[in-house]
Amino acid sequence: MSKVDIRRLAEELGISPSTVSRSLRDSHEISESTKNRVRALAAALDYQPHPYASGLRKHKSKTIAVVVPEVANNFFSRVFSGIESITLANNYHVLIYLTHESYEKEVSFIHHLKNGRVDGVIMSLSSHTKNFDHILSLQAADIPVIFFDRICEEIDTAKITTNDFESSYAATNLLIHSGCKRIAHLTTSLHLTTTQKRRDGYLAACRESNLPIEPELLIHENTEEETEKKLTALLSSEHGADGVFAAVEKLSLITYKVSKVLNIAIPDQLKLIAFANTESANYFSPSLTTIVQPAFEIGREAASILMNHLEKKRLPIPNSIIPIAATIIERDSTKS
Amino acid sequence: MSKVDIRRLAEELGISPSTVSRSLRDSHEISESTKNRVRALAAALDYQPHPYASGLRKHKSKTIAVVVPEVANNFFSRVFSGIESITLANNYHVLIYLTHESYEKEVSFIHHLKNGRVDGVIMSLSSHTKNFDHILSLQAADIPVIFFDRICEEIDTAKITTNDFESSYAATNLLIHSGCKRIAHLTTSLHLTTTQKRRDGYLAACRESNLPIEPELLIHENTEEETEKKLTALLSSEHGADGVFAAVEKLSLITYKVSKVLNIAIPDQLKLIAFANTESANYFSPSLTTIVQPAFEIGREAASILMNHLEKKRLPIPNSIIPIAATIIERDSTKS
Numbered sequence: 001m002s003k004v005d006i007r008r009l010a011e012e013l014g015i016s017p018s019t020v021s022r023s024l025r026d027s028h029e030i031s032e033s034t035k036n037r038v039r040a041l042a043a044a045l046d047y048q049p050h051p052y053a054s055g056l057r058k059h060k061s062k063t064i065a066v067v068v069p070e071v072a073n074n075f076f077s078r079v080f081s082g083i084e085s086i087t088l089a090n091n092y093h094v095l096i097y098l099t100h101e102s103y104e105k106e107v108s109f110i111h112h113l114k115n116g117r118v119d120g121v122i123m124s125l126s127s128h129t130k131n132f133d134h135i136l137s138l139q140a141a142d143i144p145v146i147f148f149d150r151i152c153e154e155i156d157t158a159k160i161t162t163n164d165f166e167s168s169y170a171a172t173n174l175l176i177h178s179g180c181k182r183i184a185h186l187t188t189s190l191h192l193t194t195t196q197k198r199r200d201g202y203l204a205a206c207r208e209s210n211l212p213i214e215p216e217l218l219i220h221e222n223t224e225e226e227t228e229k230k231l232t233a234l235l236s237s238e239h240g241a242d243g244v245f246a247a248v249e250k251l252s253l254i255t256y257k258v259s260k261v262l263n264i265a266i267p268d269q270l271k272l273i274a275f276a277n278t279e280s281a282n283y284f285s286p287s288l289t290t291i292v293q294p295a296f297e298i299g300r301e302a303a304s305i306l307m308n309h310l311e312k313k314r315l316p317i318p319n320s321i322i323p324i325a326a327t328i329i330e331r332d333s334t335k336s
Numbered sequence: 337m338s339k340v341d342i343r344r345l346a347e348e349l350g351i352s353p354s355t356v357s358r359s360l361r362d363s364h365e366i367s368e369s370t371k372n373r374v375r376a377l378a379a380a381l382d383y384q385p386h387p388y389a390s391g392l393r394k395h396k397s398k399t400i401a402v403v404v405p406e407v408a409n410n411f412f413s414r415v416f417s418g419i420e421s422i423t424l425a426n427n428y429h430v431l432i433y434l435t436h437e438s439y440e441k442e443v444s445f446i447h448h449l450k451n452g453r454v455d456g457v458i459m460s461l462s463s464h465t466k467n468f469d470h471i472l473s474l475q476a477a478d479i480p481v482i483f484f485d486r487i488c489e490e491i492d493t494a495k496i497t498t499n500d501f502e503s504s505y506a507a508t509n510l511l512i513h514s515g516c517k518r519i520a521h522l523t524t525s526l527h528l529t530t531t532q533k534r535r536d537g538y539l540a541a542c543r544e545s546n547l548p549i550e551p552e553l554l555i556h557e558n559t560e561e562e563t564e565k566k567l568t569a570l571l572s573s574e575h576g577a578d579g580v581f582a583a584v585e586k587l588s589l590i591t592y593k594v595s596k597v598l599n600i601a602i603p604d605q606l607k608l609i610a611f612a613n614t615e616s617a618n619y620f621s622p623s624l625t626t627i628v629q630p631a632f633e634i635g636r637e638a639a640s641i642l643m644n645h646l647e648k649k650r651l652p653i654p655n656s657i658i659p660i661a662a663t664i665i666e667r668d669s670t671k672s
Contacts, residue, residue, distance in 0.1 A: 003451070003477060003478065004451075005451075046450075046473075048447075048448070048450050048451040049451065063431075070417070071407060071413050071416055071417065071420075072410070072413040072414050072416070072417050073413070074408070077407050077408040077409075077413050078408050080407055080408070080432075081406070081407065081408050081434070084407075084432075084434050088434075088441075093431050093453070094431060094432055094433075095399075095429050095430060095431055095432075096420075096430055096431075096432050097430075098417070098420050098424075105424075111384075112384070114384055115339070115340075115341075115384040115385070117429070137382075141339060142339065250615075253615060253616060253619060256619040257618075257619075278614075278616060279586075279589060280589060280614060280616050280620065282593075283589060283592040283593075283620050283621060284616065284619050284620060284621060285619060285620060285621030285622065285623070286621065287621070
């Protein structure tokens with residue numbers, strides 16, 4: 001079966017392609033009877049306008065891009081579901097790009113999004129991004145960009161985050177109130193404002209309670225292997241640690257693993273709290289006390305701001321940080 | 337800064353847009369010196385050809401669609417990562433559509449992919465899809481489709497799956513060899529060939545060992561709430577069950593939950609094995625014995641077949657089921 005396009009409709013009706021095209025656009029230059037014949041055949045043959053032809057005409061692709069470090073991750077996959085709930089309702093298509101924490105990939109993706117493939121971008125920075133020229137050039141090309149979670153504060157746009165400082169401060173205090181005296185902080189790259197704020201919340205709570213903040217308690221490695229090595233060294237050392245605050249979900253799994261290997265009982269000898277969006281936290285051994293980011297809501301908020309800007313309302317994008325509060329769920333891993 | 341397009345290049349150089357366009361296509365009608373001036377300015381202004389204009393010319397969008405039930409799911413998010421590893425290497429863009437198990441959404445998405453937005457589709461069916469006309473009409477529009485996991489056997493194309501029957505048969509036998517006499521099977525919709533084959537593997541192993549197959553042991557509900565209710569009724573009943581084979585990851589969490597509520601000890605009173613791709617299986621209480629589908633490899637295989645067909649090699653898409661074997665990882669939840 002040949003593709004149903006303007007040419008095919010024109011042939012079957014014995015009229016010119018431009019008459020078909022103008023009929024479908026409801027042009028006043030075409031008689032009602034011709035328009036009706038064209039519409040009837042278009043419906044009968046299930047004619048679909050070529051999406052990119054229509055994109056060229058209207059300068060609107062009805063497509064957005066989501067640029068994230070990865071998708072096999074409970075936080076990012078839930079944010080994506082939130083974004084999708086809004087794009088679906090607005091009949092937008094969504095391209096997804098995974099940076100795998102590579103600045104070079106991020107730059108390359110953004111570069112290819114500048115000329116009309118998408119109407120807007122929602123993104124969370126790679127952990128190695130320190131230069132933001134690629135984002136500025138995207139904005140210069142009139143493609144709006146909205147940040148979530150891993151944001152760039154210097155760029156004028158909406159940035160949806162969690163209350164990272166406050167929730168980290170509260171999480172650290174929860175460990176302190178459960179009796180911890182030497183709390184380790186596990187995180188990844190400290191280039192990101194997100195991880196910096198979580199570390200700052202931890203530091204503020206420790207300082208306030210006069211807890212030691214020694215270099216070996218602050219573990220911020222780029223790979224899981226290095227984190228595991230450093231945590232093993234810390235927990236095997238003379239002073240060790242009696243609490244762990246993991247700023248990233250996967251680092252809580254490393255803490256379970258190392259504790260098991262070293263035969264350290266959670267929560268009796270070591271208490272643990274972590275930023276995590278896994279549904280299984282309740283079934284861990286012991287169950288994991290979590291700081292849960294409102295991932296779905298973050299995605300929904302980012303997409304709503306973008307859709308309100310692109311669609312009929314044409315609302316401006318606010319230049320502000322929009323925090324949505326995280327929730328701490330206490331379970332056995334922090335029991336006194 | 338105005339967008340850098342053909343018109344802008346033409347204005348700056350004082351030549352016609354069509355001369356610019358032909359220069360960029362390296363037409364023999366244009367002099368080398370003009371072509372060089374155009375190329376130099378295009379490079380200097382970082383000119384990017386409009387992706388859809390180029391798509392119209394070549395009838396290639398360099399874009400594929402991935403249509404899946406959801407993405408906040410360890411199996412589908414890992415398959416997506418496998419797909420992305422191949423599309424990235426081939427410079428393809430990826431649109432993603434979530435059906436949320438709705439047949440109507442699936443039909444609507446496929447309908448909008450028929451006229452040029454994508455060059456091919458990789459999909460896993462919604463659990464309510466029983467009619468396949470939408471897939472046939474996609475193929476009729478010359479858009480190739482590749483299935484994975486939740487496949488339609490009647491449609492001519494490549495279908496990447498796990499060895500569902502064999503791995504389910506082996507998983508059930510593992511429970512039997514650990515001493516189970518009454519094994520429950522938890523699954524979702526039985527419309528899908530995937531879930532049917534997993535059930536059949538379970539039934540074959542039970543029959544072979546003369547274990548009872550009573551209706552209350554076969555729980556196949558559409559919602560988690562209903563599954564929880566039925567499992568609670570079964571485990572509270574006189575004969576109960578001493579083993580559970582969960583065909584879907586989330587149903588293993590329900591089993592942990594119900595056992596906790598009813599104070600049934602895993603593995604002493606109830607053994608549990610499940611299809612699962614979670615990284616945390618090792619940290620569950622007790623750790624979970626899993627049947628691990630090679631999710632990343634499934635995605636990679638599906639995308640490789642599609643890319644080999646769309647790109648230079650133009651290889652035909654094999655009309656066959658391509659199973660990639662799952663691996664059983666024994667942990668504490670099935671210990672004798």
